[in-house]
Amino acid sequence: MLPSLYAAWLQELLGGPIPAETRATCAECAMLAKPGEQDREGLYFNPVMKCCSYVPDLHNFLAGAILDDDDPQMAEGRKTVEARIRAGVGVTPLGLEPPADYTLLYRHGTEAFGRSQTLRCPHYIEAGGRCGIWKHRESTCATWFCKYERGSLGHLFWREHLHPLLAAVEHHLAIWCALELGLELDALHSLLAEARAADPESLQPEQIDRRPEPEKQRRIWGNWRGREMEWYRACAGRVRNLSWRDTAAICGCEVAVLARLAQKAYRELLDPQLPERLEPAPFELVQIETGRLRVVGYSRLDPLDLPAQVFQVLHYFRGRNTRAAVQAIQQEENIALSDDLILKLKDFGILQAPGPGG
Ligand code: SF4
Numbered sequence: 535m536l537p538s539l540y541a542a543w544l545q546e547l548l549g550g551p552i553p554a555e556t557r558a559t560c561a562e563c564a565m566l567a568k569p570g571e572q573d574r575e576g577l578y579f580n581p582v583m584k585c586c587s588y589v590p591d592l593h594n595f596l597a598g599a600i601l602d603d604d605d606p607q608m609a610e611g612r613k614t615v616e617a618r619i620r621a622g623v624g625v626t627p628l629g630l631e632p633p634a635d636y637t638l639l640y641r642h643g644t645e646a647f648g649r650s651q652t653l654r655c656p657h658y659i660e661a662g663g664r665c666g667i668w669k670h671r672e673s674t675c676a677t678w679f680c681k682y683e684r685g686s687l688g689h690l691f692w693r694e695h696l697h698p699l700l701a702a703v704e705h706h707l708a709i710w711c712a713l714e715l716g717l718e719l720d721a722l723h724s725l726l727a728e729a730r731a732a733d734p735e736s737l738q739p740e741q742i743d744r745r746p747e748p749e750k751q752r753r754i755w756g757n758w759r760g761r762e763m764e765w766y767r768a769c770a771g772r773v774r775n776l777s778w779r780d781t782a783a784i785c786g787c788e789v790a791v792l793a794r795l796a797q798k799a800y801r802e803l804l805d806p807q808l809p810e811r812l813e814p815a816p817f818e819l820v821q822i823e824t825g826r827l828r829v830v831g832y833s834r835l836d837p838l839d840l841p842a843q844v845f846q847v848l849h850y851f852r853g854r855n856t857r858a859a860v861q862a863i864q865q866e867e868n869i870a871l872s873d874d875l876i877l878k879l880k881d882f883g884i885l886q887a888p889g890p891g892g
């Protein structure tokens with residue numbers, strides 16, 4: 535379920551509902567090892583934070599929406615946002631940035647995702663194992679799933695198209711809010727110049743210590759300094775009732791291009807057609823048991839368990855039309871492969887459409 539603001543925009547943009555991703559079950563995490571199960575391939579998450587090993591960049595209007603939401607279910611999450619604002623680290627008129635030292639660690643700790651407790655999100659509520667700001671989560675969290683109904687096609691739609699689209703919208707709307715609310719021009723200039731000059735690979739002492747930087751805060755907040763919560767709420771007020779049409783008009787050409795790409799990816803996501811030709815893809819075999827194989831195609835987070843006999847007939851697809859391959863498998867091996875299974879093998883990166891010349 536997308537945050538309601540984003541769900542309404544995407545309904546207007548795409549003209550129809552987005553199929554639910556039911557395999558990424560957050561309440562009952564699909565990425566935890568079952569009792570007694572060994573994690574020999576390093577495929578499972580740490581139960582103390584699951585996939586919430588990420589600190590979101592909360593753009594001003596999202597921070598404001600959280601502060602403004604008096605739903606009792608949001609009380610604990612709201613406190614986590616207030617705590618970030620009070621700590622004064624990465625608190626800017628454009629939103630709440632992750633601490634610079636965290637970002638550096640995150641960029642270099644790809645194997646630690648979902649496993650290192652140090653990376654846990656400050657908005658994760660341990661009692662109950664849930665996100666405290668779920669209703670207003672940002673683009674990365676809203677479009678990330680450990681497993682997709684249509685495998686690589688779902689990954690492509692959510693991560694390669696919706697995520698960049700919503701991230702660009704967040705960026706442009708945050709700046710638009712600053713203009714609308716009359717942030718002093720010098721403050722806006724400092725804010726944008728410092729964001730451009732920031733080197734994520736090089737940390738200042740105060741960034742390592744996570745200390746507020748009063749001089750910088752004075753520069754970037756101008757006449758709003760000391761009224762950060764009020765500012766974020768005002769930003770939320772500006773964005774709350776924007777339609778997709780309004781949003782696209784504010785956000786300009788880059789978002790227009792990303793929106794068209796998202797529409798195309800949406801049509802592909804709904805398309806159940808089998809390609810005319812397929813061939814085995816370069817997947818990884820991670821587990822062999824009697825009669826069954828576990829293979830990783832499009833993502834290590836979403837391996838596929840296959841009967842060994844299916845694995846043994848994949849070579850029939852090489853150099854043949856898809857229908858001819860299915861027929862040959864039926865005649866020569868006495869194995870009936872359904873269209874649903876072939877589509878699944880394609881979606882999960884076990885079979886692929888041949889490249890140009892294939
Ligand atoms: S904001 Fe919520 S969904 Fe995103 S990482 Fe934090 S706890 Fe998880």
